[in-house]
Amino acid sequence: MLEQLLILIVSGLGSGLLAGILGIGGGTVLVPLLLALNYTSLQAIATSSLAIVITSSSGSIQNWRMGYLDFQRVILLGIPAIITAQLGVIVANRIPEFILLTAFGCLLIFNIFLSNFRRQLVTTSHQPSGVRLSQKFACLLTGGMGGFLAGLFGIGGGVIMVPLQMLLLHEMIKVAIQTSLGVIVITSISSCFGHALNNNVVWLVGIILGVGGLIGAQISTRFLPKLPDKVVRFCFYVMLAVLSVYTFWEAWEAWEIYNNN
Numbered sequence: 001m002l003e004q005l006l007i008l009i010v011s012g013l014g015s016g017l018l019a020g021i022l023g024i025g026g027g028t029v030l031v032p033l034l035l036a037l038n039y040t041s042l043q044a045i046a047t048s049s050l051a052i053v054i055t056s057s058s059g060s061i062q063n064w065r066m067g068y069l070d071f072q073r074v075i076l077l078g079i080p081a082i083i084t085a086q087l088g089v090i091v092a093n094r095i096p097e098f099i100l101l102t103a104f105g106c107l108l109i110f111n112i113f114l115s116n117f118r119r120q121l122v123t124t125s126h127q128p129s130g131v132r133l134s135q136k137f138a139c140l141l142t143g144g145m146g147g148f149l150a151g152l153f154g155i156g157g158g159v160i161m162v163p164l165q166m167l168l169l170h171e172m173i174k175v176a177i178q179t180s181l182g183v184i185v186i187t188s189i190s191s192c193f194g195h196a197l198n199n200n201v202v203w204l205v206g207i208i209l210g211v212g213g214l215i216g217a218q219i220s221t222r223f224l225p226k227l228p229d230k231v232v233r234f235c236f237y238v239m240l241a242v243l244s245v246y247t248f249w250e251a252w253e254a255w256e257i258y259n260n261n
Contacts, residue, residue, distance in 0.1 A: 004037065007033075008212065009208060009212045010212065011029065011030065011033050012030075012051060012209035012210060012212020012216070013212040013216040014026075014029060015029045015051065015209065016055045016212060016214060016215060016217035016219070016220065017216040017217070017220045018220070026048075026051070026052060027045075027048040027052055027150075027154045027155030028159065028243050030044075030047075030048040031044045031048045031154045031155070032044075032250070034048065035250075042092065043201075043202055044154060045092060045154030046154065046192065046196070046198075046200035046201040046202075046206075047200075047205050047206040048155070048206075049150065049154050049188050049191040049192040049195055049206075050188075050203065051209035051213055052154075052155075052184060052210075053185065053188045053189050053210065054207070054210025055213030055214060055217050056184040056185045056188055056217070057185050057214075058217040059181045059220070060181050060182045060184075062218055063181065063221055066221070068178045068225065069178060069179075070182075073139075073182075074179055074182035074183055076136075076143070077143035077161065077183045078185075078187070080139070080140050080143040080144040081157065081186055081187040081190065082187075084145070084148040085148065085150045085151040085190035085194065086190060087148055087151065088148040088149060088152035088153075088191065089152075089191060089195055089198070092152050092154075096258055097258070098252075098254035098257075098258050100153065101250050105247035105248040105251060106244075107149070107159070108241075108243050108244035108247065109240070109244045111159055111162075111163050112240050135169065138164075138169050141168065142160075142164040142168060142169065143161070145157070145160045145164060146158070146160055146161040146184075147187045147190065147191075150184070150190070150191040151187075151191045151194060151195075154191070157183070158180040158184055161183060162180050163176075165180065174225065177232070181217075
């Protein structure tokens with residue numbers, strides 16, 4: 001029991017560090033961890049959402065105190081996310097696990113190319129007109145995608161909101177990360193509420209992970225403004241690549257189980 005408690009606290013701390021530095025909720029770490037601790041897929045997703053509420057709130061409060069949080073931008077992205085998070089919860093309860101994991105792995109790889117494409121646009125003398133969308137539509141698309149992924153996978157949605165902000169809203173990566181973390185507060189609350197209605201949340205475990213994440217987020221948000229953009233971008237890409245490989249492996253195992261049944 002003590003060993004599991006220590007694992008939960010350390011894992012929560014790690015997710016909080018990732019949240020502040022990379023603008024993600026930490027669910028990409030917490031969901032696999034909870035699966036390894038023999039919780040069901042839906043319990044892992046739902047409990048991760050609860051922990052992310054605490055972690056992202058901590059990091060966003062710190063960003064606000066340091067003057068790095070734009071509430072108007074967060075609200076524009078967060079409103080559509082509230083609705084789509086519930087849609088993600090519904091889908092997560094109805095499709096096979098191996099399909100979810102495969103889709104998530106593909107999304108992670110796609111985000112690497114998406115972020116890199118935005119960087120290439122910034123370095124060119126002109127940007128193609130096809131990339132420019134109205135701000136309202138871009139916010140609707142970015143927030144909506146983040147919310148849907150929050151409900152579907154138990155993540156904050158930052159893995160898609162950061163690159164989409166860079167591509168569609170033409171934000172610098174640090175601003176995108178700080179805004180993403182603020183939106184994650186909204187998406188995770190909506191996702192957690194939806195899963196709680198389905199009795200999927202393991203409350204004590206989620207609170208323990210969240211407290212660890214709270215401490216980690218406080219530390220990492222203080223360091224983010226001091227880090228070079230190249231370092232932040234490299235860490236973001238490496239994390240996506242590693243997680244995509246791991247996710248495809250989990251999808252393969254889930255597919256074998258599905259076939260055997």
